[in-house]
Amino acid sequence: MTGHKEPTGMATSLRCPLFVPATRAGLIPKAQASGADAVIVDLEDAVAMDRKDEARDALAAFLADDPEARVIVRINAADSGELDADLALCEGHAGIAGIMSPKAESRGALERVARLGKPVWPLLETPAGVLALESLTRVAGVEQFAFGALDFAFEANLTPDSDGGRAVLDYARHQLLMHSHAAGLMPPLESVYPDFKNPERLHAIALRARDMGFGGMLCIHPAQIETVRTAFSPSEDELGWAQRVMDASRRNSGAFQVDGQMVDAPVLARAQRILALN
Numbered sequence: 001m002t003g004h005k006e007p008t009g010m011a012t013s014l015r016c017p018l019f020v021p022a023t024r025a026g027l028i029p030k031a032q033a034s035g036a037d038a039v040i041v042d043l044e045d046a047v048a049m050d051r052k053d054e055a056r057d058a059l060a061a062f063l064a065d066d067p068e069a070r071v072i073v074r075i076n077a078a079d080s081g082e083l084d085a086d087l088a089l090c091e092g093h094a095g096i097a098g099i100m101s102p103k104a105e106s107r108g109a110l111e112r113v114a115r116l117g118k119p120v121w122p123l124l125e126t127p128a129g130v131l132a133l134e135s136l137t138r139v140a141g142v143e144q145f146a147f148g149a150l151d152f153a154f155e156a157n158l159t160p161d162s163d164g165g166r167a168v169l170d171y172a173r174h175q176l177l178m179h180s181h182a183a184g185l186m187p188p189l190e191s192v193y194p195d196f197k198n199p200e201r202l203h204a205i206a207l208r209a210r211d212m213g214f215g216g217m218l219c220i221h222p223a224q225i226e227t228v229r230t231a232f233s234p235s236e237d238e239l240g241w242a243q244r245v246m247d248a249s250r251r252n253s254g255a256f257q258v259d260g261q262m263v264d265a266p267v268l269a270r271a272q273r274i275l276a277l278n
Contacts, residue, residue, distance in 0.1 A: 014038055014144065014189065015216035016228040017072065021046035022055035025062040028071065034222040035229065040072045043086055044102050052082050056089050063095040072121065074100040078109035091116050098143070103151070104136055105129040114141030121189075125151035130175050137183035145180055146218055147173060149191035177213050187215030196221035206231030234274045245271035 018036035020027050022043050031039045047055040063069060073089070073096050076082035090096045101113045104122035114120050120141050124130065125148035137145070149160070149169055158165035173190075180188050190209035193202050206217050206228050217228045234242070245258050245268060255264045263271075
């Protein structure tokens with residue numbers, strides 16, 4: 001199946017989802033109360049290889065104790081040897097409302113995840129994934145991609161904080177943005193920023209991602225949520241401008257002026273989008 005897919009489910013409001021290790025499932029209620037748009041329970045990077053069964057059991061126990069809870073689960077990669085057990089867990093619990101699939105680079109592997117009938121958030125984390133984006137973004141059931149800059153830098157042998165490394169990472173971002181839009185997906189999520197004690201730098205990174213066209217940013221600590229939410233929310237000036245445009249549109253037809261600037265269909269659409277994000 002190809003073509004435009006309307007966003008559904010939890011994905012419609014994601015700006016600042018928060019990761020929680022599955023081995024610490026007791027933290028899920030706190031994460032849910034943190035203001036995050038969604039909680040992503042991590043079975044992959046945050047769980048050592050010899051604790052995967054323990055992590056799945058902990059999440060299953062939490063969901064059994066709290067049947068009203070709804071979470072997204074980051075499963076293990078297709079070549080990890082853990083995928084079958086992860087998918088069985090996801091299929092067996094209604095509380096798992098979506099699946100984050102890491103190192104997306106194979107359409108067949110992504111389709112296998114999507115066959116569970118739950119929304120899928122693939123992670124772009126490898127050069128092979130960039131080359132496969134045209135195919136991956138057309139998989140039915142994919143709601144929104146996310147970028148994994150740390151894994152991508154390792155896989156591509158980049159120096160992340162160098163000019164050269166940043167150039168390659170931005171190339172991957174550009175490709176992800178373009179292919180997501182072309183496939184009718186929601187704007188992707190920016191990668192995590194690991195220094196949760198540096199809100200100023202986080203704010204600058206989040207603002208840059210928003211200006212590039214990203215729809216939100218992955219969070220690894222509750223302290224990051226408000227900073228990210230603010231960066232991806234319209235400012236008072238933007239809201240005021242958008243409201244003036246909409247008010248003027250009700251008094252005019254065709255092109256008109258607001259604040260000394262011409263307003264036509266694309267500008268009107270931008271004002272509508274800004275107000276919808278509020």
